[in-house]
Amino acid sequence: MRKKATYIFRTLSLVGLILAFFSVFLEWYSFQVYDFNNHIIASWSYYLFSEWQTPFSTTSAFNEAMKPSTAITIPLILNIVFIAAIIASGYVLLVKNIDQAENLRKYTKFAYLNIFVMLLVAYYIIICPLLYLAPSKLYFPLLSIRNYEEQGIYCYSIGLGYLVQLFSFLLIFPYTVFYYKTILTFIHEEQSHEKLLQATIINSQEPVHLDRYIAEEELKRGERTETTQDEQEKAINPILTTFIEGKK
Amino acid sequence: MNTQILDMKLKNLIQVCKETKNYKKLAVVSFILTGNRINEIGIYLGVRPRNRQSGERLCEYMEVINDIFERNLQVPIFQKGMIEAVREREILFMKNKGEIPFDYIKTMFSLYYELRKLEVPNLHKTLTQDELEEASHFGTFSFFSPKTKRKERNNTGLKPLILQKIREREMVLKKNLQHQLDEHTFETALHLLSLKHSIANDKKGRIRVHGALKDNIVYQKSMVAIFGYFILGVIILLLSLGIIILVELSLVPMHSGDLSFWVLIFFLGGVFLLYFYIKQFRTQRG
Numbered sequence: 001m002r003k004k005a006t007y008i009f010r011t012l013s014l015v016g017l018i019l020a021f022f023s024v025f026l027e028w029y030s031f032q033v034y035d036f037n038n039h040i041i042a043s044w045s046y047y048l049f050s051e052w053q054t055p056f057s058t059t060s061a062f063n064e065a066m067k068p069s070t071a072i073t074i075p076l077i078l079n080i081v082f083i084a085a086i087i088a089s090g091y092v093l094l095v096k097n098i099d100q101a102e103n104l105r106k107y108t109k110f111a112y113l114n115i116f117v118m119l120l121v122a123y124y125i126i127i128c129p130l131l132y133l134a135p136s137k138l139y140f141p142l143l144s145i146r147n148y149e150e151q152g153i154y155c156y157s158i159g160l161g162y163l164v165q166l167f168s169f170l171l172i173f174p175y176t177v178f179y180y181k182t183i184l185t186f187i188h189e190e191q192s193h194e195k196l197l198q199a200t201i202i203n204s205q206e207p208v209h210l211d212r213y214i215a216e217e218e219l220k221r222g223e224r225t226e227t228t229q230d231e232q233e234k235a236i237n238p239i240l241t242t243f244i245e246g247k248k
Numbered sequence: 249m250n251t252q253i254l255d256m257k258l259k260n261l262i263q264v265c266k267e268t269k270n271y272k273k274l275a276v277v278s279f280i281l282t283g284n285r286i287n288e289i290g291i292y293l294g295v296r297p298r299n300r301q302s303g304e305r306l307c308e309y310m311e312v313i314n315d316i317f318e319r320n321l322q323v324p325i326f327q328k329g330m331i332e333a334v335r336e337r338e339i340l341f342m343k344n345k346g347e348i349p350f351d352y353i354k355t356m357f358s359l360y361y362e363l364r365k366l367e368v369p370n371l372h373k374t375l376t377q378d379e380l381e382e383a384s385h386f387g388t389f390s391f392f393s394p395k396t397k398r399k400e401r402n403n404t405g406l407k408p409l410i411l412q413k414i415r416e417r418e419m420v421l422k423k424n425l426q427h428q429l430d431e432h433t434f435e436t437a438l439h440l441l442s443l444k445h446s447i448a449n450d451k452k453g454r455i456r457v458h459g460a461l462k463d464n465i466v467y468q469k470s471m472v473a474i475f476g477y478f479i480l481g482v483i484i485l486l487l488s489l490g491i492i493i494l495v496e497l498s499l500v501p502m503h504s505g506d507l508s509f510w511v512l513i514f515f516l517g518g519v520f521l522l523y524f525y526i527k528q529f530r531t532q533r534g
Contacts, residue, residue: 005472006474125485126492129492130492130495133496134492134496134500137500140493140496141493142510143503169481169485170478170482173477173484174478174481177477178473178474178477181477200291200297201287201288203297204297206283206300208281208284210258210260211257213277214260214261217261217267221268
């Protein structure tokens with residue numbers, strides 16, 4: 001069951017990436033106006049690549065007037081980076097299976113790549129509505145307003161692209177976190193083991209202060225005084241005691 | 249300390265001590281350095297550090313290391329001549345409180361450099377699959393690969409043949425080691441030994457090979473956490489959507505009646521799942 005779990009979530013993550021890829025080309029947000037007879041009189045849809053699109057011809061003055069004034073300015077380069085990252089992450093999921101990992105350090109960059117994709121999806125579904133929709137009075141997630149002055153029903157709604165991104169986030173999130181956390185945990189374990197070993201070695205070593213010994217001897221030599229045997233004994237005795245008795 | 253820097257400093261110390269004729273200091277340094285190196289070798293090989301507080305001598309500690317490895321692999325780490333040389337100098341050093349002949353100091357330093365040349369594996373390091381495959385040169389070992397099918401692995405008919413092959417290989421390695429101690433051969437010999445025990449002791453004929461992460465028991469246990477991460481993802485999503493609508497409400501309060509329904513749905517769902525997550529996953533970990 002445990003082994004199957006990672007397999008299932010890995011597959012789901014892959015499905016999530018495919019959904020995220022297609023979401024970029026789907027309608028992300030829509031704004032429509034109906035008259036009281038339920039006939040559509042204005043329609044605008046936002047696409048991440050082609051921005052505001054309408055099925056009406058440009059001659060429809062009312063439709064043109066209804067075009068949301070504030071543009072959603074999601075940078076185009078971000079969309080391109082998003083697609084590239086999705087493809088790279090998909091490759092990682094297919095080829096760099098963490099189950100087969102022997103040297104986890106090599107997998108760290110793949111974990112960061114997966115996290116990057118996940119954060120980009122989060123940017124589209126959380127940050128973009130906050131940055132672009134709310135200030136432009138483009139209501140989120142769904143709202144229908146009857147406007148009696150203009151004799152119309154205003155419908156605001158998130159598009160299929162946004163919904164697909166929501167699902168893709170849900171599918172990507174578990175395996176991405178698992179992938180990253182596994183690497184973090186096992187590398188940390190490896191490091192702490194190595195650190196412990198080094199600490200054991202350092203703690204069990206006798207300190208040898210070569211610089212101090214050299215300085216002491218150079219001082220003696222520099223003074224050009226004849227050192228007696230007693231004075232030499234006096235200088236060396238603390239080091240000797242440390243060595244013999246094992247004191248630090 | 250970097251060995252190059254240490255060598256440079258040591259050279260300076262020897263030079264200056266020769267000028268001041270303070271050979272006692274050199275004797276002490278030679279013993280400290282040799283002791284530290286032997287200690288390091290012991291720790292790398294998985295032996296306890298030398299117990300200086302209880303007065304364990306260098307030569308005694310060397311014998312402890314040798315004893316352990318002779319019993320397991322019939323391979324001594326330190327040559328007997330080396331231990332004897334250390335013993336002789338150590339006894340004199342202790343007896344005369346550091347006053348030993350200059351020739352003895354020279355020998356201690358040469359012993360120290362001999363020990364530095366000794367390449368011992370770090371047995372605390374986990375062997376990777378590549379190292380294992382490299383260690384096992386003969387074809388039969390491809391049989392141990394964790395990638396092979398379970399059906400093949402459980403085939404016990406080949407067990408005596410494998411054991412025989414291992415013994416043959418072990419003999420060759422032992423001969424090589426007795427001639428010269430080399431880190432790679434030593435590591436291989438140790439691994440063969442553990443492999444031999446693994447095959448001989450496992451009644452089901454299974455061979456435990458540590459390599460890929462999927463074989464790690466800690467990793468296998470951690471797989472359950474992935475369900476928790478899924479729930480965590482849903483919680484993050486629900487609460488984030490709730491927050492977005494709250495921000496929206498603060499900017500356009502006139503539609504609060506319609507939008508508050510969504511806030512309620514998202515926050516209630518989020519809080520309920522958070523409670524479930526804490527109950528099921530966080531408390532289990534604690």
